Amino acid sequence: MKLSIDHKSPIPLHIQAEQLLRELIKDPAYQGGKLLPNEVELAKKLAISRTTLRQAINKLVYDELLIRKKGFGTKVATSKISSKAMNWLSFSQEMKARGITVKNYELHVSWVLPDENVASFFEIGTDKKILKMERLRGNSEDPFVYFISYFHPRIGLTGEEDFKRPLYEMLEEEHSTIANLSKEEISAVRADKFVAGKLEIESGSPVLFRKRFVYDHGERPMEYNVGYYKAESFVYAVESRRIENS
Structure with missing residues (x-):
């Protein structure tokens, strides 16, 4: 998968990085617990700061799509079974x-x-x-x-x-x-x-x-x-x- 960010786009870099990561984790190559590229390598490839990349990763960790362990790396989280209702009430x-x-x-x-x-x-x-x-x-x-x-x-x-x-x-x-x-x-x-x-x-x-x-x-x-x-x-x-x- 080609990894690139449009630095001339009005869309903030961290949002672009988040969207890119959401596509990346769908790749079968990263299923089954395989680690994603490390932050230094990925930030360099995208020509963005580690802070910007980390902001995108944090959002996916928050959404429980990624799991990050200090000193180990970041990997795709195992999917959870969930029920979704089409309508909601207070x-x-x-x-x-x-x-x-x-x-x-x-x-x-x-x-x-x-x-x-x-x-x-x-x-x-x-x-x-x-x-x-x-x-x-x-x-x-x-x-x-x-x-x-x-x-x-x-x-x-x-x-x-x-x-x-x-x-x-x-x-x-x-x-x-x-x-x-x-x-x-x-x-x-x-x-x-x-x-x-x-x-x-x-x-x-x-x-x-x-x-x-x-x-x-x-x-x-x-x-x-x-x-x-x-x-x-x-x-x-x-x-x-x-x-x-x-």
């Missing part, structure tokens, strides 16, 4: 559809420095504070989900908004930011002491862990959300329809 909408009245047990808003994963998703530095919202929610009897959301500074949130309102409704009406695309990852994990305390379960109990990446109409990242659900309280349903051949 938590409030999900619960309303099930006839459940949502109760907010806790709501905390703060300004924090993002970790590398969040910063990479938002394509910002780890030295820029962003708004973090934590919500413990459930029904009238007990809490069953703990959410943590981070928002891109581009939205313009102040922290003074009424976060008790439906989130995406508030973002649209007060900040002209419309959630248009959601990408989700769901896995089973054991609750650590902190999460177990929030959900009122034993530490080490199984919980459903959902990561949600939300984009606006321009497919720009706007929210990074993680949720911990009591396993017995949440079912992830996927509806698929067969498309007949024409």
